[in-house]
Amino acid sequence: MTLLGIDVGGTYTKWVLMEGAVVAGSGTVPTPPGPDETVKLAASLAPRAESIGIGLPGHVDRDTGTALFVPNPPGDWDGYPVGARLRALVGVPVSVVNDARAFALAELELGAARGLADVLFAVLGTGVGGAVALRGDVLVGPRDNLGEIGHVTVAPWGPACCCGNRGCVETFAAGPGIVRAFGSGTAKITAAKITAAEITAAAVAEAARAGDGRAAKVFERAGWALGVALGDAASFFGVGSVVVGGGVSGALDLMRPALHAELARRRPLIGDIAVLPAVLGPLAGAIGAALYGRRSG
């Protein structure tokens, strides 16, 4: 069966064509200027596909395939009937899902969590996405916001978050929060041969690896924040494993000591939690979307 999976991001959109569980083709393009153009792009990629899954960075109505709250990609997505418009063009089953839930299904079926049943997922990127799998199924809440580990409060008086709360994990462990915490610190950045205009979470990680103590502290704090939230989530859901992915997870090694210390502190309740790096890389979201599309067929 030929499956098309599309992962719409704020800046880039990735796609995969799968033959069963094998990736037969893939690509990355700039995210189109709006939902109409994104649907046309999906249709143009679909001539051989027998089902299509689209992952969006936000919340969707899974029953109707309508975007509910998708703030980051260009254009006005909220209320847009993605599934209906695409189905009208291609005539095959279409599934519209949250991108972190798609990541989770991919890692659960084909990646780091293969063979596991009860797992938390955290995707560290521009924000922090999350999902929960219990008994081998990725959970979906009625409002498509179940598993949003990025918005667990770790510092009630901390930095303001896009969700209306303060001190969410996302304000510490996503790319923008890491860059903001590191600040301008020009002298330190120059020492790591990085210009101010190029500061990204990867550059802060590079500085930390080059011995910059302040950069290391930023990742220590991110690891602590993630550990607090994952400890809470583990106490809610009783899981034994966590899969961490997304672009910022390349610096997971810098976060691990503080992350593990926080989880270890709570061992009497939550037991040992395995923290596994994701293995499917940047295409995980598109692969998971394709797998969801297959389920809709």
Ligand SMILES: [Zn+2]
């Ligand atoms: Zn938040």
